[in-house]
Amino acid sequence: MSEQLESWPYREARHVDEHLKRAESGDAKSDDDPVLFQTGFGPSGLPHIGTFSEVARTNWVRRAFSTVSDRPTKLIAFSDDMDGLRKVPENIPNGDMIAEHLGKPLCDIPDPFGEEDSFSGYMNAQLRSFLDSFGFDYNFVSSKDMYRGGEFNDGLLRILECYDEVRQVIIKTLRNPNRDEWSPFFPVCENCGKVNNTRVTDVHPKDGAVSYVCDQSFRGAEACGHSGTVPVTDGHVKVGWKVDWALRWYVLGVDYEMYGKDLIESAELSTEIVRALGGEPPAGMFYEMFLDENGAKISKSKGTGLSIDDWLQYGPLESLAWFIFKKPKKAKKLFFEVIPRSTDQYLEALHDYGVATESEQELDNPVYFIKDEEIDAGEEVTYESNISYSMILNLVSVLNTDDRDMVWDYLRRYDDRVDADKDVIDDLVDRALRYYREFVFPTKEYKLPDEEVMPGVEQLREFLDQYDGDDPEEIQTATYRAGKDNDIKLGKWFRSMYRMLLGQDRGPRLGTFIHLYGVEETLNLINERLAEKSAGNAD
Ligand SMILES: [Zn+2]
Numbered sequence: 001m002s003e004q005l006e007s008w009p010y011r012e013a014r015h016v017d018e019h020l021k022r023a024e025s026g027d028a029k030s031d032d033d034p035v036l037f038q039t040g041f042g043p044s045g046l047p048h049i050g051t052f053s054e055v056a057r058t059n060w061v062r063r064a065f066s067t068v069s070d071r072p073t074k075l076i077a078f079s080d081d082m083d084g085l086r087k088v089p090e091n092i093p094n095g096d097m098i099a100e101h102l103g104k105p106l107c108d109i110p111d112p113f114g115e116e117d118s119f120s121g122y123m124n125a126q127l128r129s130f131l132d133s134f135g136f137d138y139n140f141v142s143s144k145d146m147y148r149g150g151e152f153n154d155g156l157l158r159i160l161e162c163y164d165e166v167r168q169v170i171i172k173t174l175r176n177p178n179r180d181e182w183s184p185f186f187p188v189c190e191n192c193g194k195v196n197n198t199r200v201t202d203v204h205p206k207d208g209a210v211s212y213v214c215d216q217s218f219r220g221a222e223a224c225g226h227s228g229t230v231p232v233t234d235g236h237v238k239v240g241w242k243v244d245w246a247l248r249w250y251v252l253g254v255d256y257e258m259y260g261k262d263l264i265e266s267a268e269l270s271t272e273i274v275r276a277l278g279g280e281p282p283a284g285m286f287y288e289m290f291l292d293e294n295g296a297k298i299s300k301s302k303g304t305g306l307s308i309d310d311w312l313q314y315g316p317l318e319s320l321a322w323f324i325f326k327k328p329k330k331a332k333k334l335f336f337e338v339i340p341r342s343t344d345q346y347l348e349a350l351h352d353y354g355v356a357t358e359s360e361q362e363l364d365n366p367v368y369f370i371k372d373e374e375i376d377a378g379e380e381v382t383y384e385s386n387i388s389y390s391m392i393l394n395l396v397s398v399l400n401t402d403d404r405d406m407v408w409d410y411l412r413r414y415d416d417r418v419d420a421d422k423d424v425i426d427d428l429v430d431r432a433l434r435y436y437r438e439f440v441f442p443t444k445e446y447k448l449p450d451e452e453v454m455p456g457v458e459q460l461r462e463f464l465d466q467y468d469g470d471d472p473e474e475i476q477t478a479t480y481r482a483g484k485d486n487d488i489k490l491g492k493w494f495r496s497m498y499r500m501l502l503g504q505d506r507g508p509r510l511g512t513f514i515h516l517y518g519v520e521e522t523l524n525l526i527n528e529r530l531a532e533k534s535a536g537n538a539d
Helices: 008-025 049-068 095-099 119-133 143-148 153-161 163-171 241-253 261-277 308-314 317-325 338-355 359-363 372-376 389-399 404-414 418-443 454-466 472-484 490-501 510-517 519-538
Strands: 035-041 073-079 139-142 185-187 198-204 209-214 227-231 237-239
Touching: 008 049, 035 049, 035 241, 049 073, 049 119, 049 308, 049 317, 073 119, 119 139, 139 143, 143 241, 153 163, 153 237, 153 241, 153 261, 163 241, 163 261, 185 198, 185 209, 198 227, 237 241, 241 261, 308 317, 308 418, 317 338, 338 389, 338 418, 389 404, 389 418, 389 510, 404 418, 404 510, 454 472, 454 519, 472 490, 472 510, 490 519, 510 519
Parallel strands: 035 073, 073 139
Antiparallel strands: 185 237, 198 209, 209 227
16 A cells, blocks of 8 residues: 555545454455445434534545555445434534433434434434535444344344443443443333443343333433333344444444544544454544634534534535645634635645646645545646635725726736635635635734834825835835834734725735735825825814
């Protein structure tokens, strides 16, 4: 497998390859089976940015693997819809009605939105349309179908066979009082239908069955007191989460799965369990979580942080994919300012992809993963001009306009290659206008320079008045000198310029900006502002 390719999906693909060698040297896998990538989904809530990023990243590893191997692959999106509901999510309607069903499997609870046959039916439908909207190629598999359809039966009987070994893995992590009682099996109570309230009292390996009592009440969910004996097969019994993960790996033969940093310990225990069953754990890696602007973990039930819909209002999907692609093991803060930055880094990579001369340069560029469909369809994937999203945002800000044609006039004057990138830039102009209307315009506050800064403004005016060149660097130097020559602290000098021209404290590199906006136009703008100043003084 190619060692030269350096980006992380190839590193992961090499781990898949090593895993396959181990699995196929035992009986865990035949080399006719497709290589199986899995991603898990908890249907107690709606899909969110974490769902998107896990599926996207898993798909990128799958693409890297397919780039260096001829073996067929498959991606499973697995929904844990047999899980019991422990708490009513805050962001759903009909919470009181749902509260009556606490403790039951999600697939046996009514849909709070009244659209599908169950709570998880609604969430699963949302997940599928969410994944479809991004064009992911996946197979949907649900826990309910696997358990109740009998697909997990062999694995469940195997857990009963290895009962003590599986118990040992988990009980060493439990505090003493809970140890003796603990069982990997959670029967669904035949009387009240709850799965979170039952406790196994005896196992019957020869009969493939367990006895239980329903006596584990928790806040909001009373246990009914019923006791009985049920087979472990056909959905009468579910296994606890860490065992459930191992069961999936074992029965489906999963070769690759990634998970959030909060699940590292679970993954280690599930690894021990699948080995106890005689299976081979998949290759995989953990990724870091998203944080909000203040560095706190994003809560999906409370809906804090920047949502995927928010992002797509102001940045293209590719910029979100870029943000997720880069350094998956680093915690990332999600807030508005990362959108233009990610978009600009993506545009640079897109440009590099277009001019790459070696195939390794293409294969190692994140664009190879982000624009997979276009590349595989043979479309030209490139970005020719020098226009960044930050530049468009700044231009819209100084033009103070809703007029897209006016924005285009300026862009064309700045870079005559813009029409080659028309679709990409058009989309960015739309988003920039929206961003400006909703966030920049309401906070704009123009301020005129104070007396200490005025000599610098005069020097810059004189420069602009006589300048007939076309070089952003020369303009930048002259702008810098205007502050420096007049002993103005540079921080104050540039801030004063941004305050006067843009109505904000920060802004673009002025040389680039004046070149884009126009030398004469900038001079006129300064003159207009100064006229306001003297009119103000006359009052
Ligand atoms: Zn019960």
